[in-house]
Amino acid sequence: MRKTKKPLLVMVSLLLVMVTVLAGCGSKKEAAPPATPPATTNEGNKETDPPAEGDGGKWVLGEKPLEFSAYAHYGNTDFPKWESTPIGKYLSEEKQVKLNMIAAAGAHTQKLSAMMASDDLPDMIWADREDQDMERLRKEGKLVAYDEYLDKYPNLKTWMGDLDLLRAEDGKLYRFPNWYSSNPYGNAGYVINKKIYEELGKPPLETTDDLYNYLVKVKEKYGSEIVPFEPHRAQDRQGLGVLYTAFGEGASYTNLNANLLAVPKDGKLTSLLMDPVFREAQKYIAKLYREKLISQDAFNQTEDQVLEKVMTGRVAVFAGASPTDMAGEAQPELIKKDPDGGYFMIWPIHKPGLDKNKIYPGTYTSFGWNAAYITTAAEDPEAIFAFLDWYTGPEGMNVQFFGPEGKNWKGFDEQGQPNFTETYNPEEVAKIQSENSPVMFVGNTSYIDPSKYKYMKDLPFEEQDWRTRYQQTITWPTQLNVTEFSGIEPSPDSDEGIIKTSVNELFLEIYAKSVMAKSDEEVDKILDQGNKDLMDLGYQQLLDYRTANWQENLAKRK
Incomplete structure (x- = not known):
């Protein structure tokens, strides 16, 4: 994404x-x-x-x-x-x-x-x-x-x-x-701080439950010294988008992309905010955020601020569209100071009961x-x-x-x-x-x-x-x-192009509010109202336009 x-x-x-x-x-x-x-x-x-x-x-x-x-x-x-x-x-x-x-x-x-x-x-x-x-x-x-x-x-x-x-x-x-x-290519996924992981006894890190329990332990042991979960730049959906994919087999990171902002269902692109998988993920993410298990400045931090935390080993779990960039740069520096330090990657986190081999934290195009x-x-x-x-x-x-x-x-x-x-x-x-x-x-x-x-x-x-x-x-x-979702965008000066600009701006506001919600009920309320507001801007027209172009792409590939 x-x-x-x-x-x-x-x-x-x-x-x-x-x-x-x-x-x-x-x-x-x-x-x-x-x-x-x-x-x-x-x-x-x-x-x-x-x-x-x-x-x-x-x-x-x-x-x-x-x-x-x-x-x-x-x-x-x-x-x-x-x-x-x-x-x-x-x-x-x-x-x-x-x-x-x-x-x-x-x-x-x-x-x-x-x-x-x-x-x-x-x-x-x-x-x-x-x-x-x-x-x-x-x-x-x-x-x-x-x-x-x-x-x-x-x-x-x-x-x-x-x-x-x-x-x-x-x-x-x-x-x-x-x-x-x-x-396939791409670098999206989860990077784990090796030293912290070993100090906490190498607990399992496979499911969303495992991840939550691990982040709680990180906070309890290290306090504000370490960020339990660093999602890179949340305004770009980054690591929070990676977490979204843990809640649905085949859930796509690109669904949150400003150039899609939809979920394919029965041959149509449907509202992301009404998607059950998205809503479940947002409730999980909001819980992490309000318990201060996620970086509290995730929506306004700069690249340099994220890099500084990663370079100094002040993150326990780092997720994003390409966390290998920063972690790969930090790896040799950290092991110079401590041969047992550095980072490693794990197989993508999945919700209990889902097939771990059908979870895709990142996407690519040909x-x-x-x-x-x-x-x-x-x-x-x-x-x-x-x-x-x-x-x-x-x-x-x-x-x-x-x-x-x-x-x-x-x-x-x-x-x-x-x-x-x-x-x-x-x-x-x-x-x-x-x-x-x-x-x-x-x-x-x-x-x-x-x-x-x-x-x-x-x-x-x-x-x-x-x-x-x-x-x-x-x-x-x-x-x-x-x-298959490439090239489905409207031109900027078309009706759909103008709608896209307004929809993207409002979506980011809705997205941030849902992450900072105080309860599951508030997440639902924010997303319900947000969906209505997006529809008032012409979101459905944009979805219909993208659906038509997506179907043309599929027809070309047959």
């Missing part, structure tokens, strides 16, 4: 191998997502041969110069100078590829509006996958459709698979997705986060698409993550993954990935994650990257695919 465009990012550990950095999930549409990938895995069900050099009129990387302009349409996000990145320097010097980066310096709305008004567009724009400005450009005939290139340059088609839900209403494909995957668009301003759009296809393929991904072939990797194994060399340097690889991260604009999660894990899996357990270890064993197996 925390998609704050944030996409779930993969970083590299300076000591070992790649570490995933997110940015990412969750609902999170206010900030630009980091360009690194939300980690995922692939079981080798894709063809992984390196892309063949072109023939029959195909554009071939390095055969002739390619120069084009690129613009990142995100608030506070600009591409760095191309040659300042390892991949940019290599491709510029060795493959004759040069990107001219256009900066907006924070004035992205004004910058794109000016370029559109003057019809002086960049050759490539990197933006949110559902960005309405991109839809405006498409309707004005300013975007290039990719359909005629898909078979000629097949990496996207090979690794992404089903592209139908990415198509525009005219049936054509204009978006080249970033960090797409055909397999499309990742953002997308690259080629505009009609490009002199040779096929060359740009061919470059993107190389960039997202095995060779391109390996060069971005491990550097040019020869030093850290050489050739491919029978699964199409890189052969790592004896001269593989983890610190160098970490630096390469970190510096390339801002220009990883068509990342292929399906391919690169197994490649990264190939190196790490042979390390002793204690040397494995903390994030990657728990992604492999806990988070990836427990994320729910919600691709």
Whole structure:
């Protein structure tokens, strides 16, 4: 849910191998997502041969110069100078590829509006996958459709698979997705303070009853020194949304997302506030809150305040859309001070009587986060698409993550993954990935994650990257695919778009009040009145609109 465009990012550990950095999930549409990938895995069900050099009129990387302009349409996000990145320097010097980066310096709305008004567009724009400005450009005939290139340059088609839900209403494909995957990925779940857990006797932590009893013990023993349950930023639904999923088999974190705010039932999207699972979860959460088992400033704390608590080990249980980001950063610092300290992750909490294997604290989509668009301003759009296809393929991904072939990797194994060399340097690889991260604009999660894990899996357990270890064993197996709910949003200037803005603002107010309710009866009263108030704003019209688009998505997938 925390998609704050944030996409779930993969970083590299300076000591070992790649570490995933997110940015990412969750609902999170206010900030630009980091360009690194939300980690995922692939079981080798894709063809992984390196892309063949072109023939029959195909554009071939390095055969002739390619120069084009690129613009990142995100608030506070600009591409760095191309040659300042390892991949940019290599491709510029060795493959004759040069990107001219256009900066907006924070004035992205004004910058794109000016370029559109003057019809002086960049050759490539990197933006949110559902960005309405991109839809405006498409309707004005300013975007290039990719359909005629898909078979000629097949990496996207090979690794992404089903592209139908990415198509525009005219049936054509204009978006080249970033960090797409055909397999589960994501980092939502529960992180546990190891030292506190052991000091309390390692009690069971499987059910919602177990969790409540544990949090009570934490408060009794540590008082205000430790926050029993840290839900990250509650205004983004974060850790409280994770708790919601514990009360229903198949309950989706995305149900609380501002871009859905509904529960699917009998082929329709229905009111979240009237959902029995949501109401039961809110009563449980309200109980934790009024007993001061949840951070009392959950709705107004900053990222830095949360990070400080996690870094210093002042939380017993930390839940969120991507708690691995902060916990992974804190882990090496805490064990430096105390080898028996640090954090670990647990299998998702579930209500007693439910199947623990049908509880999904997080969600993912096959499309990742953002997308690259080629505009009609490009002199040779096929060359740009061919470059993107190389960039997202095995060779391109390996060069971005491990550097040019020869030093850290050489050739491919029978699964199409890189052969790592004896001269593989983890610190160098970490630096390469970190510096390339801002220009990883068509990342292929399906391919690169197994490649990264190939190196790490042979390390002793204690040397494995903390994030990657728990992604492999806990988070990836427990994320729910919600691709079917992609692209169901109204345009901002439509009736439904205007309703959405009002509904989202009021919902957060209702949500916070229900969390702070003094009793179960008050929770029901707040949600009953809240549902009525939302309906008065047009909530049902918004639900009907999203239902129609959701059903269209389902029809496309049949």
